[in-house]
Amino acid sequence: MVDGTARSGRGDGGSAGGACLAGDRGLSALAMTGNAPRPVAAARRPYLIVNPRSGGGKASRFRIAEKARALGAEVFLLDPSRPQDLVAVARRAVDEGADLLGVAGGDGTQALVAGVAAESGVPFVIIPAGTRNHFAMDLGLDRADPSAALEALTDGVELHVDLGFAGERVFVNNVSFGAYAALVQDPAYREDKIGTTVRILPEFLARHEGPELVVRTGLITVEGPDAVLVSNNPYQVDDPAGLDRRAQLDSGLLGVLAARAETPAETAARLRSGQTHGLTRLATPDDVVVHADVPVVPVGLDGEAVTLPTPVRCRISPRTLRVRVPHHRPGAAPAGRPPGWAAVRRVASAVGRAVHGRHTG
8 A cells, every 4th residue: 555656666755765655544534344343252261461560550550460360360460570481471371271361561561472362373352551552542442441451351352453573573563663763772761651752752863873774665665764663554644653543453554654854953843844744654565674784673662672683574464363352442532642742742843943053053
């Protein structure tokens, strides 16, 4: 799905070094067509992994572990004092007879266990006990009351949704490179995602640091972007930072956002005006390969800071994950720009004025 001047060949035109493509135009009007929720029998041996530290202790405040046990689930409580292999924990649970895997935690924890659920063919339940819970938001779950999602253990409906892969690593939301990845590498990002975005993104662009990237998908090539976001289904067209919503989770398409900025002042001006010139935007069923001039690159994988060997091949696996959700979900409300995005634009504006003053002084 590519719309614009660069339908094939190299998509690196324009003054900011990126083709201005609108491959996902109109996505906000889409729905999960052909994938209606279907009633299912309750799991006999549900298994729930609970991260007590996610979301500032949200799982503890809502007594997720106690309520899940009352519904017949076996609960594995993560120990914050030592690292644990969640993939091994989830696989062991399936080997011992679990017929449903669930996670009460953030998107990064969810992705690890979702991969095991998909490969094992068992359904997956999300309890949105993290900070942002983007995947839960796009599924329509109640992020204000994560305990409401426990209904899916005993009286839920099932959806089949896509999974993204970066190399062998699963992602439920997105994988980011360049400036986006720099955000999640900062230790402060976990506690204050919006604030860290405000502080680091303009600074990163001003210094123009990081490996030289090249993005290729199908016949499209984008040379030298400063920031790249590859998402499991495309984000809405008015969301150039991947902070908002996806209208669909079963399209079988990867979303690609790639931005290149000549100067921070130019970037700030575009943020202030809402312009997307200089932004390459694609929705594609093809693999997306991110090349770099270094052997490994820092990557943000569903908000978790990791490093991956290059080139990084991103792909989508259509309707691989069976997700169980409650019958009643509040997520049918119209999507909007998330809280805090206005702050990013204001700070970018201020940085742009400062940089412009330095360049002209």
